[in-house]
Amino acid sequence: QKEVEQDPGPLSVPEGAIVSLNCTYSNSAFQYFMWYRQYSRKGPELLMYTYSSGNKEDGRFTAQVDKSSKYISLFIRDSQPSDSATYLCAIPNQAGTALIFGKGTTLSVSS
Amino acid sequence: NAGVTQTPKFRILKIGQSMTLQCAQDMNHNYMYWYRQDPGMGLKLIYYSVGAGITDKGEVPNGYNVSRSTTEDFPLRLELAAPSQTSVYFCASSYWPGEAGYQETQYFGPGTRLLVL
Numbered sequence: 519q520k521e522v523e524q525d526p527g528p529l530s531v532p533e534g535a536i537v538s539l540n541c542t543y544s545n546s547a548f549q550y551f552m553w554y555r556q557y558s559r560k561g562p563e564l565l566m567y568t569y570s571s572g573n574k575e576d577g578r579f580t581a582q583v584d585k586s587s588k589y590i591s592l593f594i595r596d597s598q599p600s601d602s603a604t605y606l607c608a609i610p611n612q613a614g615t616a617l618i619f620g621k622g623t624t625l626s627v628s629s
Numbered sequence: 630n631a632g633v634t635q636t637p638k639f640r641i642l643k644i645g646q647s648m649t650l651q652c653a654q655d656m657n658h659n660y661m662y663w664y665r666q667d668p669g670m671g672l673k674l675i676y677y678s679v680g681a682g683i684t685d686k687g688e689v690p691n692g693y694n695v696s697r698s699t700t701e702d703f704p705l706r707l708e709l710a711a712p713s714q715t716s717v718y719f720c721a722s723s724y725w726p727g728e729a730g731y732q733e734t735q736y737f738g739p740g741t742r743l744l745v746l
Contacts, residue, residue: 561633
């Protein structure tokens with residue numbers, strides 16, 4: 519089983535929709551979870567991070583962790599065409615030396 | 630600050646040729662990383678460096694070499710290019726990597742697109 523699994527999509531939604539992006543992970547010891555956003559032909563940039571369980575909100579974005587099911591989610595409310603990008607979940611390896619990335623989900627928001 | 634810069638933006642290589650992908654950062658970060666990104670496959674770590682003179686292998690190091698003579702620069706060398714090395718290469722840096730189970734924010738460059746024919 520891969521350490522981080524993410525459905526690559528693509529996912530297409532109309533403007534204003536609520537978007538749910540998800541990843542699963544295998545190692546229950548993971549505590550720190552990150553979401554990177556990557557616009558087309560650009561490098562990834564950190565969008566949000568959460569530690570342990572629970573929710574973290576930043577504007578229209580909410581990151582959620584369910585440690586019991588090893589499931590992490592990123593919700594986007596009132597999605598905008600500018601949210602069109604690839605979203606990658608990332609988890610630090612146990613040694614703390616690198617990030618393990620999911621495959622990324624490509625989101626397209628149409629106006 | 631320019632952040633993380635990479636050159637070239639795009640390159641076509643013939644099978645068997647060699648090249649060096651350049652990466653530089655001006656944020657005084659200790660840690661630097663090289664990733665490759667294939668379509669629909671996420672990012673795979675090639676090599677990383679914890680400081681000048683210290684490098685270590687990542688998940689997919691075969692066919693690549695790195696060096697780190699200064700804090701700012703972390704070039705990636707491809708020897709004997711193969712079609713399997715066609716990919717987008719990203720360099721990243723962080724102030725320090727973190728500790729077990731934790732990572733500082735990594736800052737990425739704009740990438741180098743490499744096509745090996």
